[in-house]
Amino acid sequence: MKLISTVVAALFCAHSYAGSLPLTPHLYVQGNAHMQVQPDQAVIRVAITQKSKSLPEAKTTVDDIMANAIAIAKSHHIRVDDIHAEQLNVYRQTRYNRTTNQEEFEGFRVSRALTLTLKKLEDYPVLLQKLVDAGINEFNNTQFEVSNRSTLMKDLNKAAIKDAKLAAKELASDFEVKLDGLYSVSFSPMETPRTPYARAESMKLMHASSGNVEQAYNTGALTLNAKVYAVYTIDN
Missing domain, CATH: 3.30.110.170 (Protein of unknown function (DUF541), domain 1)
Known part of the structure; x- marks a missing residue:
């Protein structure tokens, strides 16, 4: 007890x-x-990355692909408020040469990220394929949500x-x-x-x-x- x-x-x-x-x-x-x-909507995070020794050339390519990707998103009735294109990121890439003991310029790495909120999930596979065809080469994450x-x-x-x-x-x-x-x-x-x-x-x-x-x-x-x-x- x-x-x-x-x-x-x-x-x-x-x-x-x-x-x-x-x-x-x-x-x-x-x-x-x-x-x-x-889920009834998807938040899609993608990006385009281009490498070139010519910065203007890389920037033009990235901007053109991003413009096409945004146009594709609008064609799938994604609202402007649900399309977020980030600013251009530019990185100067070098490589260390063990023979000369010097850093050698390899080129520029230019990238832009794009986040889309798709509210018509049946369009998801088709939209991804269109983005690939447009030149998008990075798919960072897709988060499925309920509105x-x-x-x-x-x-x-x-x-x-x-x-x-x-x-x-x-x-x-x-x-x-x-x-x-x-x-x-x-x-x-x-x-x-x-x-x-x-x-x-x-x-x-x-x-x-x-x-x-x-x-x-x-x-x-x-x-x-x-x-x-x-x-x-x-x-x-």
């Missing part, structure tokens, strides 16, 4: 750590929620809060104690060395269907997650 009392005390009444937990008996729980959604992410996350946060309430009731019931009230809540982990209690199964919201990814390189579904951390005091 004494051992059980010691375990309960360790769970409910640890020292306050950085002011995030109360000194009175309490429960520290974690609420979780997740949702799988289909209504903020709205979905609000719903997920509410579900995570509901899950935290259930976790608190579940834990209180297991130890046959009564919840007194909510002490604090945060969407970031509390400053404590202890791990919060979480239910075995987190709240799962219904699948949210957005874009048609079957034709967009089979990108698959995205998983959105929300977590909330709550401290409840218990009735002595």
Whole structure:
């Protein structure tokens, strides 16, 4: 019986750590929620890089390819606000000659980066091919996203809060104690060395269907997650 009392005390009444937990008996729980959604837009990051000993020649080539790439993006109904062409970057390249012990000029490396937000995912494969044909030679990263992410996350946060309430009731019931009230809540982990209690199964919201990814390189579904951390005091 004494051992059980010691375990309960360790769970409910640890020292306050950085002011995030109360000194009175309490429960520290974690609420979780997740949702799988289909992406409905893609952020495409590409670039054109040209090397030449003639700087004007390299710059002209890069500018022409970039102009064509922007025209291609507009032809796929990408808005001007979703087209971001960066400034020209120029690097003078040299190579160390071990025979002469001197740096030798090799040429100029000229590049420009382009970021596009495509909101018609079925155009993704065709758009990439057109960019390649236009002379784009660097594909840095494509990030698939959902346009209504903020709205979905609000719903997920509410579900995570509901899950935290259930976790608190579940834990209180297991130890046959009564919840007194909510002490604090945060969407970031509390400053404590202890791990919060979480239910075995987190709240799962219904699948949210957005874009048609079957034709967009089979990108698959995205998983959105929300977590909330709550401290409840218990009735002595």
